[in-house]
Amino acid sequence: MEPINLKKVLIHSIVFSPDGVSTAYLYNDIALGLVDSGFDVVVLTTTPHYNLIESELSKQPLSKKIFGLYYVSNFKGIEIYHIPLKKYKNTLRRIFSFVYWHLASFILGLKIKKIHFVLSPSPPLSIGLISLLIAKIKGAKAIYNVQEIYPDLLINQGSLNSSFIINLLKKIEKFIYNYSDAVTTIDKVFYSTLVPRFDNFKKLHIIPNFVDTDLYKPLKCKQLLPAIFGEDNKKIKILYAGNIGFFQDWAPVLFAAKELSGENIEFWIIGEGVQKEFLEKEVQSHNLTNVRIFPYQRRELLPIINNHVDIHFIAINQKMEQEGFPSKVYTIMACAKPLVVITSENTPLYNFLKGKNCAELVTNDRNVNFTNAIRKLSNHKELREELGVNGYKEIINNYSKKVVVSNYANLLNSL
Structure with a gap:
């Protein structure tokens, strides 16, 4: 039975353990840190697709639910829901997988009970919209963490040329910022860039990223590599x-x-x-x-x-x-x-x-x-x-x- 005073945080992220990529590692540690701080944490993410490491997959096996519509796993006592997402080479299949992940995340997110907070990191920008909808319907607080500024990054790398899509994404971005209960970003430059996009800039906070100094630390001598x-x-x-x-x-x-x-x-x-x-x-x-x-x-x-x-x-x-x-x-x-x-x-x-x-x-x-x-x-x-x-x-x-x-x-x- 859940303690009455234990508030539940839903972390909604495109990557999480056992995926082996930096944002996953970052949010693995945030999840564990929030548990240590007295919160109940549940995670809504994808199936591992970015960097598959067999040893990590074997330590955190995924169990199929409803014929593979989603999967569940356990990360050091934290319940994880995985929606299938694959990096297909075929563009149409990749788009379909991405859309399915959003729709399934929304539906599964609504089924998770007694959520008090929804915390989601960018990218992608669209995750902030789905997280915000889940939070509003569930009566929870939405916190959006800007790790990379979208759609700016897509525009500057030349991936977006359509003025219609650019304007649509900018409207979605502003909607997320202004209807979230809080938005965090990682440094003063990001903060200065984002402030003009808020109706109420007091919602915007700077929380830098961090490093696990128990894992990453100086070693006195070189150790053998594979x-x-x-x-x-x-x-x-x-x-x-x-x-x-x-x-x-x-x-x-x-x-x-x-x-x-x-x-x-x-x-x-x-x-x-x-x-x-x-x-x-x-x-x-x-x-x-x-x-x-x-x-x-x-x-x-x-x-x-x-x-x-x-x-x-x-x-x-x-x-x-x-x-x-x-x-x-x-x-x-x-x-x-x-x-x-x-x-x-x-x-x-x-x-x-x-x-x-x-x-x-x-x-x-x-x-x-x-x-x-x-x-x-x-x-x-x-x-x-x-x-x-x-x-x-x-x-x-x-x-x-x-x-x-x-x-x-x-x-x-x-x-």
Whole structure:
């Protein structure tokens, strides 16, 4: 029997455990943190489709319900409802799967009893609309978490050209903002962008993302990696781990790889995404033997990999750098590792890193300056260590899981 004073939070997210992607990991921790803060939590999500990790699937098996119309699982005591969603290559099948997920989520969300709060992260924008409808019908409070600004990101990457669809999405966006009980976003730049879109800006709150400092932390010595990585060749290793997509700027990376091909430097790229095939073809066509591309790895391996390499890099596409913030920056800093970051001034990522002395920031002449920054850090071990320590201190003081999840709990309790 549910305790009378235990308020229930429905987390409605397009990814959650056992899917192995950053937003899933983020909301796994938020869910567990809210439970620790005295809330009852239930999750409405998809079937794993983004990054399938067999070991995680075996630890959290899905049970079929109503001939596969939906599935259920259990994540550390939290009940999870999974609506089927697949990344079909066929456009019509992909659209149908996406529409089905929305409709089924709405119906299943209405069947979940005694909901007090509905918390949903973007993307996609449409999840905020479904969550808001569920909340209003159930008499719950709706909280929308803006991780990426839509439809701005789609417009800037060139995915949207129809003025009718753009105007429709902008109206949906404003509707979600103004009818939600609270909207959270992750930094001051996002906040400034979104404020003019609110009738009542007091609904908008800044709650940054965070990192699990029990998992991501400095390791005193290098640990063995899986055989796929091969034996250590003693080269300076520069890592990007995450989505390989249009949000990243791959031109300076390929330029640097060509320029540094004769030096004791090796690029590691770990992940999946729509640009992976392009990247593999470029590496092959230019015979870039200093670039190695690997599939996604288990979450438990990422701290070991983060610590194993010498430098991390993040390169943001100029057309989209105002609408997103790569959460991997937290995990890199938590492992006390230095960064080389390509981003323009006055972007969310630039403003976050500016003045923290934990990264080399490349804001112009991207190809040459990115190459020079890598060469600089490769040749100065003491500087790498200094930047890494500075980043680690910043995370411990301001961006630990305990600090940030308490902000979510306080927000819910204030509504």
